[in-house]
Amino acid sequence: MRFQVLGPMTASVPLPSAAQPRRLLAVLLARAGQYVGRDTLVDELWPDGAPSSAAAIVQVTVSKLRKTLSPGLGAAEAGQRLRSGPRGYALTVEPGELDA
16 A cells, blocks of 8 residues: 655545545544544544534544555454554554655
8 A cells, every 4th residue: 555645645545535534544644653532533624613423423434444445355454554442543554655
């Protein structure tokens, strides 16, 4: 997998065209390997105020993003790329996969 964030964000797999999943991926790529809290993600996705369902929307968006970033893999393997934990979500990016 390869991610390009210098210039328009692209990847070696087709990325979602909707703004929210792309923004979520951008936040996770900016902090690759680090857990990003759900509250931080909500603030990044809705800077002008989040809807009451924001936490659920983040969870669903992460689930869809997992499938996008791990085509053909089962849930366990997909969960290794985009991990969830008590502190939030972390995207695993191997050396050479990110252009920044």
